[in-house]
Amino acid sequence: MGFVESIKICFGKYAKFDGRASKSEFWYFFLFCFIFMFVGGFLLGLSGASQAGIDGAVLFLLLPIFIPSIAVAARRLHDINQSGWMQCIFIPGFFADTLMGTGYVIYIMTLALYAFWFSQAGKKGKNKFGAQPKK
Numbered sequence: 799m800g801f802v803e804s805i806k807i808c809f810g811k812y813a814k815f816d817g818r819a820s821k822s823e824f825w826y827f828f829l830f831c832f833i834f835m836f837v838g839g840f841l842l843g844l845s846g847a848s849q850a851g852i853d854g855a856v857l858f859l860l861l862p863i864f865i866p867s868i869a870v871a872a873r874r875l876h877d878i879n880q881s882g883w884m885q886c887i888f889i890p891g892f893f894a895d896t897l898m899g900t901g902y903v904i905y906i907m908t909l910a911l912y913a914f915w916f917s918q919a920g921k922k923g924k925n926k927f928g929a930q931p932k933k
Contacts, residue, residue, distance in 0.1 A: 876927035
């Protein structure tokens, strides 16, 4: 599956949380989101906008990619036979950092777990979340 095809699939399944997503579909969409936000942030930095203006613009930039990002992550977790709700494990880390000031330790651990999960090969054949996605 190619870069453009993955983006089309993810936006075509904008809020579809059931089914499965291949590694390439997830990682190409992740790359697209990174490039999209990097270019947007670069242009915002060049604009010389105030911090409040940049914060508002970043929220505006996140609107079109927020839900598809969550949806493709849920489908990717389904491909390795995990619940899509497993992507919510960052929430306790967020509160721990906010309340206890743990710094980025929990974020780094969560990121490592995500990278491990999302890099796993999908389960062959059909699983409880549906048929194996096309490569």
